[in-house]
Amino acid sequence: MFRIRRIEREDLDQLFALDKRCFRPGIAYSKSELAYFLNHSRSLTYAAVDASESILGFAIAESKLEQGRRIGHIVTIDVDPSLRRQGIGQRLMQEMIEGLRAQRAVAIRLEVAVDNLEAQSFYRKLGFTPTGRIPDFYMGTLDALTMECSLESAPDSFS
Ligand SMILES: CC(C)(COP(=O)(O)OP(=O)(O)OC[C@H]1O[C@@H](n2cnc3c(N)ncnc32)[C@H](O)[C@@H]1OP(=O)(O)O)[C@@H](O)C(=O)NCCC(=O)NCCS
Numbered sequence: 001m002f003r004i005r006r007i008e009r010e011d012l013d014q015l016f017a018l019d020k021r022c023f024r025p026g027i028a029y030s031k032s033e034l035a036y037f038l039n040h041s042r043s044l045t046y047a048a049v050d051a052s053e054s055i056l057g058f059a060i061a062e063s064k065l066e067q068g069r070r071i072g073h074i075v076t077i078d079v080d081p082s083l084r085r086q087g088i089g090q091r092l093m094q095e096m097i098e099g100l101r102a103q104r105a106v107a108i109r110l111e112v113a114v115d116n117l118e119a120q121s122f123y124r125k126l127g128f129t130p131t132g133r134i135p136d137f138y139m140g141t142l143d144a145l146t147m148e149c150s151l152e153s154a155p156d157s158f159s
Helices: 009-022 031-039 088-102 117-125
Strands: 003-006 043-049 055-066 069-079 105-113 129-138 142-150
Touching: 003 088, 009 031, 009 055, 009 069, 031 043, 031 055, 043 069, 043 088, 055 088, 069 088, 088 105, 088 117, 105 117, 105 129, 117 142
Parallel strands: 069 105
Antiparallel strands: 003 043, 043 055, 055 069, 105 142, 129 142
């Protein structure tokens, strides 16, 4: 059982700890990087929490104008490793899409490590398609796959 709410300033320590469990050193964000994204006026932030307010997963996106069109960009999405494949990631993305649509964003973009096949499967399931590859994007050695999902065609619900 979980509910989705906006991330609050007091969540930072939990987010940092969870991000370290989800990503290897060099890809995981520092606490100051996470704090930057949380404080940014154009960030959208969602957490999945249980009844005792423990964070089970979270997602952060930014949105910005590109040639007059608002584009969302996924900063990160993290689900507790022991709670995966239970729909938490999907619910977080669903909220994110609704939030970005409310800002009149027309598409969402992201980067994902080329060796992160689990996340690539997740994004494909949600309607993202590969758009390119950025050499040495992570740690100066690991390529990123770029993916995009049009919000004009994305379903309202993934269920
Ligand atoms: C990617 C991630 C957020 C998915 O979270 P999740 O809560 O497990 O995802 P869901 O349960 O909502 O999965 C939805 C669908 O995505 C697909 N999917 C999710 N994880 C998958 C996996 N490991 N392998 C294959 N498909 C997967 C499935 O189609 C799944 O539906 P199903 O379980 O009914 O088959 C989670 O694995 C994670 O935190 N990974 C580490 C951090 C990360 O890589 N983030 C993305 C970086 S760009």
